[in-house]
Amino acid sequence: MRRLAGEAVAGALMTLPAGIAYLLLLLLPTLATVLLAFTDYELGAPALGWIGLDNFREMLADRGFGVSVRNTVVYVGLVTPVSILGGLGLALLVEAGVKGRAFFRAVFFLPVVSLTVAMAAAWQYLLHPTIGPVNAALRAMGVGTPFWLSSSDTVLLSLAAIGVWESIGFNMVLFMAGLTAIPRELYAAAEVDGARGGFDRFRLVTWPLLGPTTLFVLTISMIRSLRVFDTVAVLTQGGPNKASEVLLFTMYQQGFTYLRLGYSAAITLVFLAVVLALMWVQTRVLDKRVHYA
Amino acid sequence: MALITRRATLALGTMALAAPRIGRAQAPVSITVHYAQPFIYKESYDAIAAAFAKREPNIQVEFVTTPNYEEGMQLILRQQAAGRMPDLTYQGFNRLRLFAERGIAQDLMPMLTAEGDPAALGYAPNLLALSHFGGFQAGLAFAASNPVCFYNADLVRRAGGDPDRMPTDWDGHIALSRRIEALGDGTEGMFYRWMGDDWMFSALLFGHGGRMLTEDERDIGFAGREGLESLRLIDRMVKEGGMPNLTTDAAQQAFAAGKLGMMYWTTAVLRGAIQQVGRNFELRTGPMPIIDAEKGRLPTGGAAGMLTAKDPAKREAAWRFLRFSTSPEGTALMARNTGYIPMNQIAIDDPRWLGEFYRDNPLYTTAVKQVPISIPWYAFPGANSVRVTQVIVDNTARIVEQRATPEQVLPEMAAEVRRLLPRRGT
Numbered sequence: 001m002r003r004l005a006g007e008a009v010a011g012a013l014m015t016l017p018a019g020i021a022y023l024l025l026l027l028l029p030t031l032a033t034v035l036l037a038f039t040d041y042e043l044g045a046p047a048l049g050w051i052g053l054d055n056f057r058e059m060l061a062d063r064g065f066g067v068s069v070r071n072t073v074v075y076v077g078l079v080t081p082v083s084i085l086g087g088l089g090l091a092l093l094v095e096a097g098v099k100g101r102a103f104f105r106a107v108f109f110l111p112v113v114s115l116t117v118a119m120a121a122a123w124q125y126l127l128h129p130t131i132g133p134v135n136a137a138l139r140a141m142g143v144g145t146p147f148w149l150s151s152s153d154t155v156l157l158s159l160a161a162i163g164v165w166e167s168i169g170f171n172m173v174l175f176m177a178g179l180t181a182i183p184r185e186l187y188a189a190a191e192v193d194g195a196r197g198g199f200d201r202f203r204l205v206t207w208p209l210l211g212p213t214t215l216f217v218l219t220i221s222m223i224r225s226l227r228v229f230d231t232v233a234v235l236t237q238g239g240p241n242k243a244s245e246v247l248l249f250t251m252y253q254q255g256f257t258y259l260r261l262g263y264s265a266a267i268t269l270v271f272l273a274v275v276l277a278l279m280w281v282q283t284r285v286l287d288k289r290v291h292y293a
Numbered sequence: 294m295a296l297i298t299r300r301a302t303l304a305l306g307t308m309a310l311a312a313p314r315i316g317r318a319q320a321p322v323s324i325t326v327h328y329a330q331p332f333i334y335k336e337s338y339d340a341i342a343a344a345f346a347k348r349e350p351n352i353q354v355e356f357v358t359t360p361n362y363e364e365g366m367q368l369i370l371r372q373q374a375a376g377r378m379p380d381l382t383y384q385g386f387n388r389l390r391l392f393a394e395r396g397i398a399q400d401l402m403p404m405l406t407a408e409g410d411p412a413a414l415g416y417a418p419n420l421l422a423l424s425h426f427g428g429f430q431a432g433l434a435f436a437a438s439n440p441v442c443f444y445n446a447d448l449v450r451r452a453g454g455d456p457d458r459m460p461t462d463w464d465g466h467i468a469l470s471r472r473i474e475a476l477g478d479g480t481e482g483m484f485y486r487w488m489g490d491d492w493m494f495s496a497l498l499f500g501h502g503g504r505m506l507t508e509d510e511r512d513i514g515f516a517g518r519e520g521l522e523s524l525r526l527i528d529r530m531v532k533e534g535g536m537p538n539l540t541t542d543a544a545q546q547a548f549a550a551g552k553l554g555m556m557y558w559t560t561a562v563l564r565g566a567i568q569q570v571g572r573n574f575e576l577r578t579g580p581m582p583i584i585d586a587e588k589g590r591l592p593t594g595g596a597a598g599m600l601t602a603k604d605p606a607k608r609e610a611a612w613r614f615l616r617f618s619t620s621p622e623g624t625a626l627m628a629r630n631t632g633y634i635p636m637n638q639i640a641i642d643d644p645r646w647l648g649e650f651y652r653d654n655p656l657y658t659t660a661v662k663q664v665p666i667s668i669p670w671y672a673f674p675g676a677n678s679v680r681v682t683q684v685i686v687d688n689t690a691r692i693v694e695q696r697a698t699p700e701q702v703l704p705e706m707a708a709e710v711r712r713l714l715p716r717r718g719t
Contacts, residue, residue, distance in 0.1 A: 042676060044370030044395055129539060130479045130547045139479065147538045152694060236540065239488060241690035256367055258680050 030272075036265035043259040055266035065267070067242045068250040071156060072226065075246060078160035079167065079225040084217055086164065087171025088210075092202075094172070095179050105176070108169035116166065116230040123162050124149070124235055149235050152243030159244055162231050167224055171217050178213030182206065219282040223275055247271055322610045323353035324602070327382040329365035331358040333561065334383075334436075337630035344626065345617050352610045362388060362596070369601065373397060380602035380611040383435055386423055386595055387490070387682075390672035393427030399600045400429040404612055415621055415637035423636075423669050424597035432597030433619045436633035438561040439591045439667045440496045441659045442466070442582070446575035448473050448480065448554045456577055463526055463582045466555065470534035473554035481537045484544040485530055486558040487689045491682040493557070494689060495592045495671055496581065497523035502588025505671045506714075516707040524699035526584075527692050538693055549573065557581065559594050560660035563632040567656065578659040593667045595633055621646050634660050675715035684709045 037055055041048035059065045094104045111119065126132055127148035135145040148158040186205050195204050229248040232238060238245035238253065245253075251271065255264025328334055335358075342354050359365040362385035369392070372378045384392065392398040405411050411421065416433070424432035446456035452472040460466050470482025487493050495505065503519025506512065515523075530536040539547065545562075547553040549569035563578065570576045583589060598615040602608040617623045624635040625646040640646040641661065651658050673681045688706040691697040 043367065044373055044391075044397070045676075046395075124542060125546075128543055128546060129537060130481060130543075130552045131550045135479075145479075150538045150540045150543065152690075152696075235542075237488075239540075239686070239690060240538070240694060241687045241696075253683075257363060257683075258677070259367075259370065260676075 033265045033268050036262055037269045038266075039262045041262040041265075043255075043261050048262070051262070055263050058263065059266060059270070064242055064245065065250060068245045068247055071243070071245055072228075072247045074156055075160055075163065075228055076222055076225045078157070079163040079228075080218065080221045082160075083164045083167040083171050083221055083225075084214070086168045087217065088175050088214075090168065090172040091175035091179060092206075095176060105173070108172050110169065111166050112170045112173075117234055119166075120162070120231050120234040123158075123231075127158055150240060152240050155236055155240070155244040159228070159231055159236070163225055163228060167221060170224075171221060174217050174220075175210065175213060178210045179206070182209045215282060219278055222278055226271075226274065226278075320606070321351045321353065322606050323355060324381060324607055324610045324614065325355050325357055325379040326611070326614060327357045327359070327365060327368060327379040329359045329362045329383065329385070329596070331360075333564070333631055337436075337627040340626045340630055341618050341623050344622065345614060348617065349610075349613060352613065354614060366391070369397065378601045380600075380607045381598055381615055382601055383596045383598050384432070386434075386437075386593065386597060386670045387492075387672045387678075389424050389431045389597055389599065390426040390674070391678060392599060393429065393431040394674070397599075397601065398427070398429075398431035400431070401433060401600060401612075401615075402430040405430070405433075408616070412638075415624075415639035416619075417638040419667075420636055420638065423593055423595075424599075425669075426672065432599040433615055434595065434597045434636040435619055435624075436561075436627055436631060437593045437595035437636055437664075437667070438559045438633050439593055439660050439663045440493060440557060440581050441560045441563075441663070442555055442557050442579045443548065443563075443566055444555045444577050444579060445548070445551060445553065446577045448476065448551070448574070451476055452554070456575070459579045461580075461583055463529075463584065466582050467529055467534040470530070470536070470554060474535040479552055481535070481539075481547060481553045483530060483534050483536050483555045484539060484548070484553055484557070485527065485536060486541055486544065486556070487527060487693065488541060488686050491685040492559070492592055492594055492670060494523065494685050496557075497526055497584070499590040499592055499668060500581070500584035502585050502590070505673065510674055510714075512714075513707045513711055516703060520707075521699055521703050522584075524689070524692055524703055527689060528699050531693055531695060536693070545569070560657075561594060561631070561633055563656060563660075576656065578656045580659055580663055590666050590668045591663055592670045594670055595636075625650075628657075632657060634664060673710075673714070675713075677713035677715075681710050681713050684713065 038050060038052060039048045040051045040054070090104075090108055094101055094108075097104070126134055129135055129145060129147045129150070132148075134148070138145050146154045148154050182205065186209070187201055190201055190205050195201050227248060228246050229252070232244055232246055232249045233252070236244040238249050247267065248271065251264050251267040254260050254267060326338075328338055338356060342356070345352070345354065357368075357379055359368055365382065365384055366388045369378060369382055369384070389398065405414070405416065408414065412418070420434050421430060423434040423437065424430065442459070444456070444459070449456045449459070449469065452469060452475070454460075454469050454472070460469060466483065472482075473480060474482040485493060491505075498505065498515055498519055501519035501522050503517070503523070504514040506514045508514075531538075537544075544553060544556060545566075548556045549566070551574045560578070567576060581591060598618060600608065600611055600615060602611045618627070619637055621637050621640040621643070624637040624640045627633060628635040628640070628647055629650050635641055635647060641664070651661070672678055684706060688702050688709070691702055692699060
């Protein structure tokens, strides 16, 4: 008995550093953010007042916040499906290939490990309206040359393209891991049962068995694209006229440019709620419908 | 005669600086000095600190930097909450008002007058006005800029213009822009840097003799004729001058690559522009096109030193550094190492400080020549001052993108700004 208690104490002591770190670095700041969201605190202001739900009320009436939510939804709506389908396609192609698998895997995975801010500079050059290669090619073909990052018609599209480029390799690697987990016998069995073509094999074996992977990729992709900030901050600063303002950029601008930390904390809460809801949907609702082998 | 007086005042100023501080504590003291934009300022502060160390060996200066003014402001506000502020900070002119209104800035006038007549020390009234906020001297101007026209002399020549005799009004500039754009091959005529903040909009507004708010700051001042004409000018730059819808970075890159004829922006980026352009083409600077020769003014950008130390010994040491950095010697070091305008009248007037530098670097003189018509960068009152500038930028974007006419935009912009002004006297 005594030994067991001693072990328990030792165990508790050993988790203590991690526990303290969790408390100090995660739990307390989150709690502070939650509390701040109900105040009118401004950075450098001598005092703060409890204003209840006023920040959230302001959010509903704020044109800028509305635009920001809409832009974020559009961005997530563009990046998530394209990067998932693209990632799956790439994974299938690379897996099916005989030569150069490691090479293609590395090539497509490179964007994931590179620094977004540095890569944004490269994109800025590629998409430069007058001296960029993209528009030079378009000009040579006699097609119109859009102001990719500075026109409100194309700015979200351009940012989404960069977002897809960033996450397609990540999704590809996840799908490849999923593909290798599919037992080979199932393909043989499917062939015996009359599934001759590649598409049939995909429809009957690959796709259903990739279910858990796809669900995971879907959640991760949505959360990752929801978090878009670097490219916006570096390339467009939310402009022109809020056409590329996204949730996290609005949060940053309200908190650190306009110094309205209370309002910014309220936006953070909304962001947190959306992310938690997505994860909840993954674990509770969709999990039940996904087929596990 | 004037020269002699200047020499005399100069001698006085130097004597005041060099005079032994008898009776003052000589114990070593170390101070922390903050400044923003090290990529522009680092060489100048290092040079000033080196010269200062010879003069005040007992004062140790340590620098803290932030990449930009915005983060510099956050640093001070954050550290103020934590109680660990730098002793001296150099902040953007348009942010000083916030520090003055929040009781963080200190009145520097008593310390300055204790040393003598400010004007005789080179602190001319128009220089002091740049950092006079909240009814007191919240800072001392350290470096200043005003908008200039950067142009590609080769493109101007090819378009049939004369780089030595550039047009002096917007009609001429817009027509020239059109001709440069007609050269083809992706060449653009002009770029007016309207985004980022309200500074360049205020250049057009002040150029018409207008003002941001009314004199008593109770209502909008730009909603009248001057504001409308300013927005119409931007509209004309797009419609007639073919101004492309570029981001700031894209415009600078296009200019450096020789694909943009004229760029209107702060002289502060001159040093960077010279380095970027290299030998690609012949870079020139010229004054901003004149809108109203009588009433027209230009806004002043740049930074001022603001004293934040509370401890008397540190406060005295920080003050001495601030004084030195804005003395003729300090300001001359700053100007040589940046491209900003010197902020001490003695250094501006007396050729022995910068005469040779300006003779060898004529591109730097454009901004100096515009000093007589430069007025302070207007800072909006209240907690929403930065949000107001974003409203102006967003609404200008609507015109640049040709989504709305100046007539539509102006009243909406005024209404949006009005909502963000502090409510008073209910």
